[in-house]
Amino acid sequence: MAAITLTGLKKSYGNAHVIKGVDIAIEDGEFCVFVGPSGCGKSTLLRMIAGLEDITDGTLDIGGRVVNDLPPKDRGVAMVFQSYAIFPHMTVRENVAFGLTIAGDDKATKDAKVAEAARILQMEHLLDRRPSQLSGGQRQRVAIGRAIVRKPQVFLFDEPLSNLDAALRMDMRMEIGKLHKALGATMVYVTHDQVEAMTLADKIVVLKDGLVQQIGSPMDLYHNPANEFVAGFLGAPSMNFLEVEVVSANGDKAVVRNAALDPVEVPVRVGSAQPGQRARLGIRPQYLAPTPDTEPGQLHGTVMLTERLGSETVVEVQLRDKTPLIAALTRDAVFALGTPVNLGFDPAMTHLFAD
């Protein structure tokens, strides 16, 4: 079948080392998402899997075959591009049937397969149009249609939704999720949108500067980030990091404090804490909640800005030591600007990064 294994994969352009040794095992039928900031090498890695970029070093194995030196067509992959890459002079039908035409299939076979793809993607009524007569979402459907019609073992998506508006992006995201369930093929999906990553993925690969930061299921990465980068990258709004001082340490627990934070005992997730050491305490905005004045608050600051999003209210607080903090409050809490506020949190849900 079509598991994909990347072993020590490297890519250099002259002296520019873009992919610096990547090991990833993607199982057959898995939906694997590569996320990372712009320029981290997501597209390059995907294109190496596709065969559009040479592999400088390492091995790439698709379905039990080392495919390093095979051209794209012999790797059994289909790809959907960010810019759609559909052929402007062909009708939708001809575009979708392109791979079959190339393979020399007869007209009846082509018509049947195109009809099936069109049904899955709900675009039967578009088949005789030209790409110039389609909206962005419809074009992307055509591109996906061209990919699924050959029934490949592996689908590669390079930011397929980033040219679409927010509403359409959500629709298409759900459709791609359904498509994966329906086809059961291995899918590798590149995005820098962490919502797409969280919602679609069986497995997320977080990349930075050509190196894998962490691989795991979405919830695993969310709750147990391996480092500050992963912790800050996943989740919206992103995690707050407070500079703290370790007061005492005891195995996997440590007591930390700073000018705005009352001493509190938190679990040590990464590294080992020594008393007197400086460390960073990560708290997700969602785990912060205002505590009444009478209770001893754990974080003390002043409200700088509130944004009501309906489902939650995002509050920007300036802590006593002048560092900013974001809290996402579920209640319809209303705060006047400049009012002092105490925020409490569950110490078990924090992440102490000591190194």
Added chain:
Amino acid sequence: MASKFQRSNRTGWLMAGPAGLLIAGFVILPFFFAFALSFTNQRLISPNPTEFTGLANYRQLLGMAVLTVDPVVDAAGAVVLKDGVPEYPAIRSFTRNNPDYPHLQGMREWTSFTWGDSRTYILARDVVFLTAIVNTFIFVIVVAPVQAGLALGLALLINQRLRGINLFRAIYFMPVVVSIVVVSLLWRFIYDGNSGLLNNLLGAISFGAIPQIDWLGNPSTALGAIIAMSIWQAVGFHMVIWLSGLQTISPTLYEAGAIEGASKWQTFRYITWPGLRNTAVLVLIVITMQAFALFAQIDVMTSGGPLDSTQTIVFQAIERGYGKQDISGGSAISVILFVIVLTISLIQRWLTRERT
């Protein structure tokens, strides 16, 4: 912010003025002049007043007739054979002062063929001009596809990321920069009948088996020689146009093609060629127009000879108008050329129209 000058309409007209005046004086005005003069008997320099002669010039240029004659028979009605072939009455007897054939007066034989016993002559009032038209069409029909095809081939070869590719681009483009007059002069040496480069080259590679040919002095090779040189000279120009067309095709389309497994030929057929549609129309129309205007090569290399084998329409127009001072005849030729080119352009546009 647009400056005051950029917003002023008057400044715009003033700036376009000099060029506009020149175009009006040397292109638009002569164009209408040519139309008007072609209906007169105007000569370049002449003491006689100009007279309106209607279509006389056109009749003179394009007048043609077909004459079928039977072989000469003896008193018994048997065909007279001369050296084993039938004899036919002389054409001159029909075209010179023959009251029975007034419409053939002054015509000359252009070509003839035998059909059964009788022989059919195609007569023309102006045989040289007819030859010029045929030569021009041969030139266009050979040059347009061959030059466009070669230019596309070069463009495809050169549209690769290779080291030193710019050197090749420059080399192929070089003949375009050199004046066609200079190129023609140089190629006269190449085609020279005695020690020309081409003859030496052919001699060397065939170890002397290929005889020395006077390429420009031989009626059967002269036009071909000029065609070859003309294709070589302008191929770089059209290569650059194709190249610009090639670069408008998005690289991701090629990547999509590669993923779908398109071979080199399929990539060209399904991605490159459709992407070059508009360029193809442009290249074809430009080559056709340039080819119809064939003049400088002829003037420098053969002056229409040998035996009128390289006469062309424009060469005839100049030859008539200035050489023979028959400016109205030359004008009529220009108008005929205009009509031909216009018709062909319209047909090309119609054939290459966007079909929906």
